[in-house]
Amino acid sequence: MxxxxxxxxxxxxxxxxxxxxxxxxxxxxxxxxxxxxxxxxxxxxxxxxxxxxxxxxxxxxxxxxxxxxxxxxxxxxxxxxxxxxxxxxxxxxxxxxxxxxxxxxxxxxxxxxxxxxxxxxxxxxxxxEILFRNLVTSMNREVFKAKQIEKGLSIYNTETLMKEIVKRTAKGKSDFLVDFMLEIYAEDKNKFLNLLIDSSVSEDYKELVLSVLSQELKYLKEDVVLIKKDYREERRLKRDAWLKIKQLENQLKEIAN
Structure with a gap:
């Protein structure tokens, strides 16, 4: 996911x-x-x-x-x-x-x-030998992803996408296709999520849709937590730097006097 x-x-x-x-x-x-x-x-x-x-x-x-x-x-x-x-x-x-x-x-x-x-x-x-073969297989997968970026999702109709996702889910391989759509096609991400939501009216897709959207929500919440941590850390560093500046200014004044 x-x-x-x-x-x-x-x-x-x-x-x-x-x-x-x-x-x-x-x-x-x-x-x-x-x-x-x-x-x-x-x-x-x-x-x-x-x-x-x-x-x-x-x-x-x-x-x-x-x-x-x-x-x-x-x-x-x-x-x-x-x-x-x-x-x-x-x-x-x-x-x-x-x-x-x-x-x-x-x-x-x-x-x-x-x-x-x-x-x-x-x-x-x-x-x-098996390790090297699997390395090459995974590299081939990444090359395939890179070459598909130019195509985007527009060339696929909704039914084709959903059938492929369901087929891969049944084989335990949905993570590849869903990651492929959510991560590689950044500009089409909202389109894909909306496609899932629109398809949730079908019982065939409901379980898959709920799983994908729940996972996406989980990661979005984790991103918010990380952003808050980074913001607090940045504020702390700025405060420490400001205090150091004031300390040095006071030391310079004492030396000058």
């Missing part, structure tokens, strides 16, 4: 961080069996073409709230190096409950910082 703005900002900052390191990274890579979906997966190719490459795999799990961190959702830590990626404020709250071998990257205002280095795991828990 739709993600909070904080989650999306962290994803972007993490991608930039991996890119700067020269790693290949992609979001939301499905693991085989019951191993779940890792938030971000990256691979570092060490070596050279003539001597061959060693692949170093890193798994990143993004958590944006205390509730999110302590939820029962499966953590997908299967790489040579495994990390939590947390807002710096959350890291200070949960630091005691982070396993010794798991690394931590913190996020603050667009910047990723290494707070705790992970311990390298000697062996991958997952077959590397």
């Amino acid at each position: 739709s993600k909070t703005s904080l989650t999306k900002n962290i994803e972007k900052a993490l991608y930039d961080y991996c890119y700067d390191l020269g790693h290949i990274a992609v979001d939301e890579v499905t693991m085989p069996g019951n191993e779940g979906i890792v938030d971000t997966l990256s691979v570092e190719m060490r070596g050279n073409r003539s001597e061959g490459y060693e692949k170093i795999w890193r798994f990143y799990e993004i958590k944006v709230s205390k509730q999110d961190f302590y939820s029962k959702n499966k953590l997908t830590f299967l790489g040579h190096f495994n990390y939590f990626v947390l807002p710096v404020e959350l890291y200070e709250v949960v630091i005691a409950d982070i396993p010794k071998h798991i690394g931590v990257l913190t996020y603050r205002k667009g910047t990723i910082t290494v707070k705790k280095k992970p311990i390298r795991q000697k062996e991958l828990i997952i077959n590397e």
Whole structure:
């Protein structure tokens, strides 16, 4: 479903961080069996073409709230190096409950910082060929999304959209299509939400519509809380800066006299 703005900002900052390191990274890579979906997966190719490459795999799990961190959702830590990626404020709250071998990257205002280095795991828990295949599959998905941006939703009629969503819901894949519409097509987002509301009169779509709209409402409320926190933090910093200025002005006056 739709993600909070904080989650999306962290994803972007993490991608930039991996890119700067020269790693290949992609979001939301499905693991085989019951191993779940890792938030971000990256691979570092060490070596050279003539001597061959060693692949170093890193798994990143993004958590944006205390509730999110302590939820029962499966953590997908299967790489040579495994990390939590947390807002710096959350890291200070949960630091005691982070396993010794798991690394931590913190996020603050667009910047990723290494707070705790992970311990390298000697062996991958997952077959590397399968891991590489799933990485490529997820990258192909992202390319498909990017190429679809130019089309928008206008080329699809309502019935076609709703049938596709219901079909994917039955297969447990609705998250991809709904995320695709809500997040990629920013200009068409309201159109899509209105489409869902208009379709809720049909019993075939009612359960899906309620689920999507409830999730969207949840994330909007979380965004409001984050905006309030940022506003209070900004006011505090301005107040501290003003007090510092006044303090320095008084010190200068004392020295001048």
